[in-house]
Each structure stands twice: as structure tokens, then as C-alpha cells.
Amino acid sequence: MKHEFSPLHAASADDLPYSFADLDAAMEAAGLDALVATSKHNVRYLLGGYQFIFFSAMDAIGQSRYLPAFVYVRGHPDQTGYFANKMEIHEHKVAPFWVPEFRPDHWGSVDTMTAVAGYLQKCGIASGRIGFESGFMPKDGFDAIAEALPQASLVDASMALTGLRMIKTKPELDLLREATARISQSMQATILASGEGSSKHQIIERLRQEETKRELAFEYCLLTLGDSHVRAGSDQTWNRGEVLSIDSGGNLHGYIGDICRMGVLGEPDAELIDLLAEVEAVQQAAFACIGPGQTGSAMIAAGEAELKRGPNAKHNDFFAHGMGLISHEAPFLMTNHPVAYEGIDAERLFEPGMVLSVETTLQHPTRGYIKLEDTVIITEGGHELFGSDNRGWIVSQVDAD
Structure with a gap:
């Protein structure tokens, strides 16, 4: 199955998902003279969509690790540098990087940060x-740059970069929309193909295959069967009348789609229909308050x-968070629920281009884990729900006796 979809890849600075003016403003607000980004997601974002495929799954090599570094001096985009692995010279020959300074000379964290310090x-x-x-930033890399620049103050810029990524551009939103659609398709195919006796291990592996053939990088699957709230893979099998909750993230060129859909083995009875409707009512109440000028709170x-x-209020829970290049990014709307961070953006007005994950979970004591999670973007006129299909019960038929 082949899907034609173009990833982000900036051929020039004009193609970036941010402006240098916005980056300068974020750095000025944080009191930064220069920036050294080393996370895969921020290096990818700041470069405009590029990630070296050789280290996409793992960083370790030899006695160190791959540590790409994006270096920016405030107010001087002409001095922007990318410090890369030696093998990336071949990437440059195929599709030249837009950065004025491209340094593919490094194999580990210490030599990369030593070179960055020299460049600064x-x-x-x-x-x-x-x-x-x-x-x-690994400790040996931090020690290398701190030793080379003893007069400099090294300060954390994580929140400045997170804020820069909060408002997505149209190409970013297109990737998130497509990722969500492909996950929804993968979930439906998995549920329909999983019958009585399928184990958690088998169902998760089937989902991985479905996402992979749709050209997604499989991130995770949180799966429950029946009244078991253990979401990891196991030999537990799916039985007739039981619900299946399937929550998965799939990565499309760096951007993560994250939704949860419900399956049932055999037609749902009246109680199950009512329980999912209760969850859906909470989702719809939240959706009604998503639009420009409204707030997360x-x-x-x-x-x-x-x-x-x-x-079933005492068994129910509601949660919302930002989505994009990583799970749980800005806007940060809730404090320590369940991930440990502060809801610093709860009173910030929603703006077009923000992306939210909205989820309601009912842990019913006898019928199981019933949940909907949806990806929603703020638009000029209100909001758009990504992957809006398959939000009811997806029915896997029971084999005739």
C-alpha cells in the first residue's frame, strides 16, 4: 500500500515552520544570546524537517552517541550552524542543507560540543x-562546552523552544491530519481482523503492521481487553462481549498522531452503548469550548x-494536552494530570494553529476501560477534529458456533 505524501524538508530558510524574527523574540524574552539545540525533535524542527535516518531508532554508537547540534546566534541567521555526523555529508550532497555553516565532522557528544564551543x-x-x-544534553557534552567557554552562562532553553513550536503551520497541520487519519484506519483494520481468542500480543503486533504499511513509524500501543486495565501486551485473549480499548501513537515524518478508539467482540449491548455515549458527551462538551479567544481552563x-x-462520574476522568512533534507539548493545560508538569497555558487564549489532544476515560468496574481520545486543532473559525471517523463502537464479529 503506497501513500503519496510529502514530508517537511526545508530547501531554504523560506521553507522553515518558524521565522527568525519569532526565534529572536523567544530568545530575547529568555535572555539568550545564542542557542544550542540537541534534541532530535527540536533539531528537526529548527532545520525544517530533516532527520538523519541512520540514527532515527537509536543514538548509541561506539563509545558515545549521536548528538546533532543546531547553533543559532540571536539576530544573526547568517551564522546558523548544523553540527552533524560525518555520514551526513552524503545527505548534503543529495539535498543541501540551508544552514550557512554545515559541519559534518563528528561521531560523539564530546567532539560535537567541543566544535560547537569553538564556533561560538x-x-x-x-x-x-x-x-x-x-x-x-549528555553530561560529557555539557562538560565539554562548559570547559571551553568558562565565561559563558549555560541556561536551559527548553521552554523557549517549546513555545516556538506551539503554533503549527499549514504543512505541519497537514502532517498531523494525515497521521491521525492513518492511525484511525489502522485501528479499524486491526479491530475488525482480531477475533475471539486473539491475544494482546497478537493485536498489538497486528496494529504495528497496519501502521507500518501505511508508512507510519509505530510509536506505542496501550491496549486493554474487558475489565483488565493492564495496557501492556500479554497472553490475555479477547472474548465475546468484551470491549477493547486501543490507544496508539503513529509518527509521520516527525509528527505524532495520537487517538483512542473502541472495539467490541460482537454487537454492543444497551449498557455499552450508554457508557460510550457518556464518554462522548464529555468530549463534545469540551469541543464546544475550543476556538480562538477561548481558554484551556x-x-x-x-x-x-x-x-x-x-x-459513572466517579469512574470517569477528563484530560487535555498539546500535541505535535512530541506527546504532551505546549499548550500545557493541566497540572500533573497525569504527566508531571505545570498547566502554565491554561489561561492563555487559544490561537489558530494550536493542536490539542482531548481524552475522556471511563474505568468501569465490570465492563472495562472505555475511552475516546481525539486530536483537535484551533482554526480561524473554531476547530477541526482530526480522524473523526470510527468514534463509535467498532464491531468485530463473533464466529458462528
Whole structure:
């Protein structure tokens, strides 16, 4: 199965999903003179969509690791540099990088950061405030740059970069829309093909194959069967009348689609129809409060108010978070629910281009784990729901006795 879809790949600075003016403004607000990005997702974003395929699955090589570095001096896009692995010279020959300084000379974290420090000195940044990603900088790399630039202040720039990525461009939204559609198709195909006696291991492997043939990079699958809330793979099998909750993320050229859909083995009975309708009512209440000028706190309040009106409120939970290059990125809407961060964007007005994941989970004591998770973007006129199909019960038929 072949899907024609063009990934992001910036041939020039004009093709980037951000502007240098916005990057300069983010750095000025954070008090940064220069930036050294080293996470795969931010290097990919700042380069405009490129990621070296050789290290897409694993960083370790030899006695060190792959550590790409994007270097930017505030107000000087002409000094932008990309410090790459030696093998990336071949990538450059096929599709030249737009950065003025391309340095494919490195194999590990120490030599990369030593070279970055030397380049910053050449650019006149021997002192001042240099932003880096504290969660994505190995200690030996940090020590190398700190030793080479003893007069500089190294400060965490993670939140500045997260804020830069918050508003998605049309090409980014197109990737998220397509990723979500392909995950939805993969889930439907998996549920319909999984019958009585299929184990969790088998169902997850089938989903992986379905996503892979749709040219997604399989990220994860959280799967429940019946009243078991253990979401990992196991030998537990699917039995007639039981529900199946399938929550998966699939990556399309760096952007993650993340939804949850429900299956049932045999036609759903009246109770199951009512339970999913209760979950859907919470989702719809939240959707009604998504649009430009509205806030995450108002959306959350609407979802939680509808949740409390349901007959299974004590078993129900509502959650919302941002999506994009990573799961749980800005806007950050809820505090420590369940991921440990502060909901610093709860009162920020929604803007077109923001992407949300909205999810309601009912952990019913006898019928099981019933959940819907949807990807929603804010548009000029309101919002758009990605992957809006297959949101009811997907029925896998029971074999005739």
C-alpha cells in the first residue's frame, strides 16, 4: 500500500515552520544570546524537517552517541550552524542543507560540543547566556562546552523552544491530519481482523503492521481487553462481549498522531452503548469550548462539568494536552494530570494553529476501560477534529458456533 505524501524538508530558510524574527523574540524574552539545540525533535524542527535516518531508532554508537547540534546566534541567521555526523555529508550532497555553516565532522557528544564551543567563540559568544536543552544534553557534552567557554552562562532553553513550536503551520497541520487519519484506519483494520481468542500480543503486533504499511513509524500501543486495565501486551485473549480499548501513537515524518478508539467482540449491548455515549458527551462538551479567544481552563471546566453529570462520574476522568512533534507539548493545560508538569497555558487564549489532544476515560468496574481520545486543532473559525471517523463502537464479529 503506497501513500503519496510529502514530508517537511526545508530547501531554504523560506521553507522553515518558524521565522527568525519569532526565534529572536523567544530568545530575547529568555535572555539568550545564542542557542544550542540537541534534541532530535527540536533539531528537526529548527532545520525544517530533516532527520538523519541512520540514527532515527537509536543514538548509541561506539563509545558515545549521536548528538546533532543546531547553533543559532540571536539576530544573526547568517551564522546558523548544523553540527552533524560525518555520514551526513552524503545527505548534503543529495539535498543541501540551508544552514550557512554545515559541519559534518563528528561521531560523539564530546567532539560535537567541543566544535560547537569553538564556533561560538568564532561568532563572538565566548561569554553571555547560551541556551541549551538540559533534558537532552549528555553530561560529557555539557562538560565539554562548559570547559571551553568558562565565561559563558549555560541556561536551559527548553521552554523557549517549546513555545516556538506551539503554533503549527499549514504543512505541519497537514502532517498531523494525515497521521491521525492513518492511525484511525489502522485501528479499524486491526479491530475488525482480531477475533475471539486473539491475544494482546497478537493485536498489538497486528496494529504495528497496519501502521507500518501505511508508512507510519509505530510509536506505542496501550491496549486493554474487558475489565483488565493492564495496557501492556500479554497472553490475555479477547472474548465475546468484551470491549477493547486501543490507544496508539503513529509518527509521520516527525509528527505524532495520537487517538483512542473502541472495539467490541460482537454487537454492543444497551449498557455499552450508554457508557460510550457518556464518554462522548464529555468530549463534545469540551469541543464546544475550543476556538480562538477561548481558554484551556474554560474547556476543561466544561468537560469536567459534563463528566460530573454522568451516572459513572466517579469512574470517569477528563484530560487535555498539546500535541505535535512530541506527546504532551505546549499548550500545557493541566497540572500533573497525569504527566508531571505545570498547566502554565491554561489561561492563555487559544490561537489558530494550536493542536490539542482531548481524552475522556471511563474505568468501569465490570465492563472495562472505555475511552475516546481525539486530536483537535484551533482554526480561524473554531476547530477541526482530526480522524473523526470510527468514534463509535467498532464491531468485530463473533464466529458462528
